[in-house]
Amino acid sequence: MAVLAGLVVLCLATGLAALADVQHRRGVLVGVADRSSPLAGAAVSVYQSLSDADATATGSFLAGDQAPAAERQRYLHDITEAASALSTAAAGAPDVRTATRVAELTAQLPMYTSLVDTARTYSRQGLSLGAAYLREASGLVRERMLPVAQQLYRDEMARLGTAQEDAASTAVLPLLLGIVALGALVVVQIYLRRTTNRVFNAGLLVATAATFAALMWLGFASANAAEHNETGRRDGSAQLEALVEARITVLTARSEEALSLVARGSGKSYEDRFQQARARLDGDGATLGSFAAARDRAGQPETVAKVDGARSSWQVWLDKHGQLRTFDADGDYNRAIQVATGVDLAHTDTAKVADGSTGQLAAQVVDQLSAAVGQAQARFDDHAGQATSALDAVDVGIVLLVLLAAGAVTAGMAARIREYR
Template structure:
């Protein structure tokens, strides 16, 4: 023990300690940087295989449930036996909702998500039961059918869709967190590498005092390799940030919100005819949804896009529908609402929803492509930075060993 303490105070002891410390710090830096870059690649894989599909499933669930509610109202307005097209739209929406619900349930790992999905699963059969009761009474011409349909829509709008909206926000927040983990600067790696550079500078000063040589090539090479590792980390961070922060995810959210707003407005439009009462409150809710939707479309689409044209046609059709209703032409208002061709509200709304869905799917693919691009930028970084810092540790040993041999 005493011999070790005496040796540590000698020139070879100090030189050996400096070399060992720098080599160990370089090895530590290699392990830290490789681990953090590998973690980023893991998060990239998680986004593509788990987070993004679940976020998409959540928005699909919300839209499918809203579509089913709007289709159920349209079918009721048809009177008696609804057209096959309307019935198929309702059934397809329920099928899409079931598929999205199953996908979302498969990936539910946290208690909050499982609770939300449990409530939706429990309430959805009640909703379909009310719709079928409304349908059965409507076929017999019994006015009580409208009460069942209003109850079904109240359950959907007041509870099921609120849960679906909460689920969508949870999934989108997780997507943002995972994307942030991919683009974020790995501070531990940067900290260790900056510490290594500082240690190389201080170690060079110590070696100068004990060897009378201004430069130790091995230590200088180690510092240069640490700088290269820092530059590599900075370059991959810049590349991943440029790839992911293109606004595609925000556009995806806005398009999903626009489609949801359209579905809500369409449901309101049909329910006001089923209720057959004062339109003041209903028209305000319809106007609130469509005003927000118009603003979203102005930001997301060009004025001559298919979605913008369909939205304008739908609004014109709605005004005709309201005018017919207020002039006591109820049948004309219903015909305008459910007409599936020409300038009918149903036809224009379908065109709008189709345009939004097409753009949503295109934007979703753009989000996935951006994440893939970020993954390509990260591909070699764990092995690359590890190799640089292993080389730095080797350079320290090669540079210090000749100086140490001079005393041995």
């Protein structure tokens, strides 16, 4: 009786441990797909939209009334995207600190748009006060909002990484219990063979096969889920981080370039920060630049092509930026503005946007990186869904198998017990 009870307990304990592990793993993966990924995406969207809005607003300010309507629409779209992402982040905030950061950004967003609108109004009236309001608006974004948005983004990516590691962990307890149960079943069968002179015990054989099948199912399903989870991390979230960092740095460079011209002769500090952004993007002999880091993580040809296209446009932009700095240093402000925006302020009656302005090149770089970000996000979402699907029906199947094993043990041992009575 003690042997029977022990074997039944081992089978049931294996099933309970496997059931708990599968449900925990599924809960983590569902959380990754349904909460962590959308929340991380919202944090990325806030971070990127604010940066893009700042870069677009400063570029449009330079062109004044001659700025293309598309730039104004892009700015408004960025603001809408940021507001929507903040709403998503607020609804899914996992702790008080995140909720506080989201509330802070939500309160500052209308302050920023008000400053930009005021700057545009004064600029249209030909008043230099507009530049002061624009600098204040840009300072609000770069010095207060973006650091908070960046921390929000990094916190969510860290949480996402922790959840991915948890989902990929090995099912140690159920596997150990299952191995012990299998070992006990084999030992009991050997013992019965020696004491009863029977070669096989049908019940224990069925129990052994059912327990082995349950362990194999758990192992394969967990490994499959872990593989998809790891692929999603490598080809999705890891790439996403590198691409987002490159995109934000590009937008920073565009804002600093535009502000150096808004400052009209006193923009050295902005140009210095442009060169700092350039160093982060290009790297040096000791440090890998953001473009190179993003390309190294982009394993898919389509994403590599986007990063290479962005880098190529960036090199053309740098050449144009050199021309811009030369014109500005020589006091030819209108020519510098034309290089930056494509608008000839000296001939406003016939002004039109020319091809190849630094603003257009910056937009090309940003759009290429945005497309790469979208590809990485899609891959992550796809593999997150496949990781969850890999565990479908596993818990039900394992429960049925261990119940079969427990029943078979009872049936197999009951006959031997009756022989001794």
